[in-house]
Amino acid sequence: MTHGSHSKENDVPETAAAWMDTSLPPRERAEKLVAAMTLEQKIAQLHGAMETIDIYALSNAAAANGEDLEQLAAQIRIERHVAGIEELGIPRFRITNGPVGVGMGDGTPSPKATSLPMSIGLAAGFDPALAREYGDVIGSETATLGQHVLEGPGVCLHRTTISGRNFEYFSEDPYLSGVMGVEVTRAIQAHDVIAMAKHFVLNDQEYERFRASVEVDEHVMRELYLLPFEMVVKDAQLAAIMSSYNRIRGVYATENRPTLTDILRTEWGFEGYVQSDFWSCRSAAPSLNAGMDHEMPDAKWLNETNVKNALNDTSLELATVDRALIRRYTQMFRFGQFERPYAPGEIDAAAHGAIARRIGGQIAVLLKNDGELLPLDPNAGSIAVIGQAAYVEQACLGGGGSSKVDPLYTVPPLQGLRDVLADLGGSATVTSVTVADDLANLAEAKRAAADADVVVLMAGLIATEGADQADANMLNDQNRMLTELLGVNQRTVVVLKDSNPVLMPWIDAAPAVLEAWNQGAEDGHVVADLLFGVVNPSGKMPTTAPRTADDTLYARNPERYPGTDEGDGYPVIRYSEGLQMGYRWFQGQGIDPLFGFGHGLSYTTFDVADVSVDAPDGVAAPVTVSASVTNTGSVAGAEVVQVYLGVPAAGQPPKRLVGFAKVLVEPGATEQVTVMIDPAASNHPFAVWDYAARTFAPVTGDHTVYVGTSAADTPHTTAIRGA
Structure with missing residues (x-):
């Protein structure tokens, strides 16, 4: 990496020597630092530096309009930090979002980074080595950009196929999710960056995430939903955890002592710190007492007035405040973050893009390939690429919301196809037709399909944080688009670019189907490599694709999702399916899915x-x-x-x-x-x-x-x- 100019913000006064002694253990250094702080300094370090806003009003608007979610994200773009205290040698603590690359970090503007494939795609690789490479890119870029924390990996499970945040999570299986999470965490922290697993716990849906309560039997929570977190804590020496928005059995996750203390610390031995998800903190004393240590992005609750009042009425002890700070500073000292000057450098975009392309090729799932239509011949004649703009005109970066990466560059589909054809010396020509979102020009697309030697139909789904999908169908009537186009030319391939498994009512008419996922910056090259056989697809389904909506665990069961009001005024979501989730549900119920867990040709x-x-x-x-x-x-x-x-x-x-x-x-x-x-x-x-x-x-x-x-x-x- 190339470093910029040295910043003075990490210069330490002589009075700080006691806790800046690198020969001391990290926790001892943290204890010495906290002992030297005034109460006001301690409180100032319990929270982020953003000016408090009405997140609930903004989130309601975001739920109604996806564009507003991006506007919300823009507001928090430059405030992802804790202010430093120069006289104590405490640096500005810079936090960046993840887990699909370095997302919205602390800076003006938010730094650009490599847009990687979504986590659901990474899990489809079924390969810990790929997860290490993935985490290495993220950790390296986080360090290069001068950030201290990467908010990822996400290890909640795909309980439903419609959750808006499944793209950030790995799979429906706790073991696969845990294995991938462990490797990503180790790789990130190898760069002296704090990795923060999220969202702890049961944030398996976005619907009413600020209000909903999840009711689940303990053995189900232990054997499924807690398991990947347990693996990451124990096997990767995780430095931080992000607490989720939802209630757990009526108590907000940020105030839930059984999960934050009894399980996480007493049973698992977690020694890191717990940060709230942005605006998930709901109190001062109850949150700190339960085991939450740090409020982000502002001081709505852990401000001077609230904390001092709680100390005065003894609902909060000073030792609890100290404990919260010691936990975070221990991890900062562990990774040498007090000594590291702020010297942001330049990411090697080409090198990291090449890694993203290699990973992308290993995670695509070949769902169907009748008559060995794939791979395509580079000398196939004319190739018509047809689909809506989000999938044929630009790289499918995927993942709306705060984790979205501002890419260093992108490779659109046509550019990628033409680049790979040139590398292969192929004579095929590539043209495209962009189908309007309302399908107004579908007749034009049909004519192009009929005239081409080969047709590549691109379709998909880009999910977003803050809202679940209404159902598992692709948006903008893409199922009808595919149904009408698939019968036009027998040499037609469907390339799916999804955040989630989708319903495929057109599947019987499709000779070949390739699930490429939301690939990120190298989308064009990755898909071309796969279509022309430069790379042999080897991904496996990390989450079951149902044949129909009626086959899911929540069909005709509103208490399972989206929940019902049981008298408290908020939705209660009951995981009454027990351990039968994902492929366990389909096998336990004797239901044949369209494409099951682990499937891939x-x-x-x-x-x-x-x-x-x-x-x-x-x-x-x-x-x-x-x-x-x-x-x-x-x-x-x-x-x-x-x-x-x-x-x-x-x-x-x-x-x-x-x-x-x-x-x-x-x-x-x-x-x-x-x-x-x-x-x-x-x-x-x-x-x-x-x-x-x-x-x-x-x-x-x-x-x-x-x-x-x-x-x-x-x-x-x-x-x-x-x-």
């Missing part, structure tokens, strides 16, 4: 054989699963061997994911894959929540190990002993 074929399960001590010791993967096709490709477990306990779903391994195999070659399942791992693979023991515990009876290439395709089964 390739331009080649594979044979998974020689499966063995070594479990001499049953679930009491690590279990080793081995298999061979043979590429039986003509091109190199990657396959994901997936290991699921059937747990013989009442109320458990048929299968849970407990391991996976992605392997690249050359044509005709065979590679060995080994997956170890450790009973002591943070995801408790063989255990269920024991209410009496107040811990995870193994169960008696034979467990079934399932091995295959998706949740539905697990032909290799082995029984192992239980506890």
Whole structure:
């Protein structure tokens, strides 16, 4: 990285020497610093520096109009910091949003960065190495831009397919989400940047997020929704957590001591600090007492008047204020942030763009490929690209709201196709027709499709923070657009660019369908690489795509979503489906989805054989699963061997994911894959929540190990002993 001029804001006066002694442990340094602060200085450090605004009025407007959400984001763009205290050597504490790249950071204007694929796409890669590369880009750019905190990764689950923030989260499966979150966190923090997992907890929907209360049985919360957070805390030494907006059993998440203290700290051993989501803090004393440590972006609650009044009436203790600051300063000292001068540099856009392009190629999911229509021949003649403007005229950056990245550059679809064709020496020509959002020029698009040798239909969904989708259909009548265009030319490929899995009522008429997700800056190149076979798609569905809306867990169940008013005036959302969420729901209910969890095709074929399960001590010791993967096709490709477990306990779903391994195999070659399942791992693979023991515990009876290439395709089964 290239650094700019040195700032004096981190210059430390001699009086600060006691806590600036780098030979001391971070916590001891934090304690010395807090001991030297006045009460007024302490209170000034409990909150962000933004002038307080009426977020509730703005959020209501945002829910009614997506453009207003961007306006709201613009208002908080330059105020993502805590003011420094020069005489104490406390630097201006700079915070940037994530988790899909360096989003809205502290600066004027907010700094530009590499727009990466959405988190849901990253999870489709089923590859921890990709997650490390992804987090490395984010961590590097956060550090280069002089920011101290990256608000990510997001590890809530895709309980519904319509949540507006699913693009920021990884998947419907807690283990997959946890694995990806751990690797992203480690990579970010390797750059001495604080990673902040979010949104803790049960922020699995955006509907009425400032008001809704989530009711969930404890074993369901433990085995599903808390699990990825537990993994990131224990396995990545996470430095910070962001508390969510919603109520949990009637108590706001920022005031919920059972989650913020009893579980997070006492049980899991979390040593970092808890920040409120922006404006999720609802009180002074109750929030600090519960375990929230820092209010962002302003001082609506943790201001001098409220905190002093709480101290005076003893609803708050000074030691609790000190505790909150010590927790944050410990992490700042841990990563050397007091000593680091503010010297923002220049991001290597080309190098990081190349990484984004490589990641993007590995996460696309080939859903369907009848007649091996894909990959396309670079000498295919004329190629017509057809779709609405958001998908054919510009790179699909995805993700509306505060995490949206201001890109350093973008590669639109036509540019990407032409670049890749030129690199391949192909003679095909590419033209496009932009279909109006009201489909007014659909006849023109049909004529273009009929005249072309190959048609590429681009469609999709760009979700946004602050609002869930009304349903799982693509907007602007894109289903009708696809239905009418798919019958025009037999050589037609559908490229989906989605934030969420969508309904596909046109699927039977589509010969080939490629789910590319919201790719970010390198959209044009990534899609072209995949279409022409420069890259062989190897992604797997991280979240189930239902066949119809009636197949979802919340269909005809308003108490599950969007919730009902049970007499308190706010919506109550009951997770009454229990552990049957995601593929667990579809399998438990015997419903056949359109594209299930773990599904994904390739331009080649594979044979998974020689499966063995070594479990001499049953679930009491690590279990080793081995298999061979043979590429039986003509091109190199990657396959994901997936290991699921059937747990013989009442109320458990048929299968849970407990391991996976992605392997690249050359044509005709065979590679060995080994997956170890450790009973002591943070995801408790063989255990269920024991209410009496107040811990995870193994169960008696034979467990079934399932091995295959998706949740539905697990032909290799082995029984192992239980506890």
